[in-house]
Amino acid sequence: MAFSICLLSWSATEYRNQINAADQLINLQASIRWGTNFLLKAHNTSSNTLYTQVGDANRDHQCWERPEDMDTPPTLYKITSSSPGTEPAAEAAAALAAASIVFKGVDSNYSALLLNHSKSVDKYRGSYQGSCPFYCSYSGYQDELLWGAVWLYKASGDNAYLNYASNNEGWSQAANEFSGLLYTRDSSNLQYATSASMILLVYSNILTAARVNGVQCGSVNFSTSKIKDFAKSQVDYILGNNPMKMSYMVGFGSKYPTQLHHRGASLPSIYNHSAKIGCNDGYSTWYTSSKPNPNTHVGAIVGGPNSNDQFTDSRTDYSHLEPTTYINAAFVGSVAALIGQSKEENILFTLADV
Structure with missing residues (x-):
């Protein structure tokens, strides 16, 4: 979800005029806000906590039923200071930061809220691999950290994020999911x-x-x-x-x-x-x-x-x-x-x- 919101936010900033000319900017902003509201609620309980999954995926996959009929356990999974997950945390930070740019000239209070959460959501380093309950494809968290740092720099203008991204861009592991x-x-x-x-x-x-x-x-x-x-x-x-x-x-x-x-x-x-x-x-x-x-x-x-x-x-x-x-x-x-x-x-x- 965070990656989807980040991509939508990038499109909204990169092609704002084109999307507005097609009378779709309001719809796009509404879609982004739906996702960021969800992420905010997942982080609102504590700055050290981010809820990363709702539902027991193993039990859910055993059923083929409508959302209205679901009766499988709505188990909650989260990352905390004692059980960190840098991958989803950094991705959420990127999404919130990117979205804050989208709403900067539209809803300044909401934009500031998104940016504040973005800065605090990724505090503790540690792979999600150890605590991930389901959908745990793993390639290290370096790419998410760079991704998050770049969007935080674009949203805040804080050179510390730019320096972090610049100093670590030579990581040996290639982020090849964005190759041509x-x-x-x-x-x-x-x-x-x-x-x-x-x-x-x-x-x-x-x-x-x-x-x-x-x-x-x-x-x-x-x-x-x-x-x-x-x-x-x-x-x-x-x-x-x-x-x-x-x-x-x-x-x-x-x-x-x-x-x-x-x-x-x-x-x-x-x-x-x-x-x-x-x-x-x-x-x-x-x-x-x-x-x-x-x-x-x-x-x-x-x-x-x-x-x-x-x-x-x-x-x-x-x-x-x-x-x-x-x-x-x-x-x-x-x-x-x-x-x-x-x-x-x-x-x-x-x-x-x-």
Whole structure:
């Protein structure tokens, strides 16, 4: 959640004018505020405590039921001074700091609140690996610390954060989740494609602002236009320009996934089926059904195709059919950049015609 909020906040600051011109800035700010409110509540009990998970994930995964019907234990997990977790704490700090920039000229009191929490949420060093209950992919916390420091510097202007990031940028472990990659792994690969396209588009803007025409990689020069074109190809691929002619965004285009791996989408609404759907009933009746989901989760981007560019629309295939907030969050930045680019090109074409 923190990473998603941070990406959305980055898009809101990087492409504010473009998003505002598309009449979506208020909606984007509302989405960010929803997430930051959640993070604030997770940190409000004590500056030394951050709640990191709600629910027993092992028990939850044994059930396929609607949120309204959930009766599994709402177990709370937290990090404290005695059981630290730098990874989620630093990521939360980055999200709160980035969001504080978004609201600086909109709601100054809320912006200041976010920044204050951001400064205090990550006090104790220690890997989350030892206390993480579930979803514990681990690559060290150095990347989160750099990420958090950079956003804290941008939000506060405090050079201590900039010095920290500058002095530690040479860490031997590469943060390769933000590489310019096209295919990283079979499971939910579009999370890497969306984040890569967002980063490349931001980077091309930086090069343009610095009046640098591209970057040299070995004997090859990648111009800013080539970088943008590659990033755009990722967006186009996701929206249907691919071998399957499949839009991987639900509800977009004429052909898109109909069996999203998502409980709320795959189970009938309480308005159409008011009776409780039990833990096992959801699996036996709806999870294994070959019928399309009764609810269309418009806008959700799924994990995407496999390594052979093939895609089977089956909700049991969670690696390729499950949507995530961080896939969509990165996609927002890419689309916002391309909207701006499209408008600039239209202006140039109009001037050329004149």
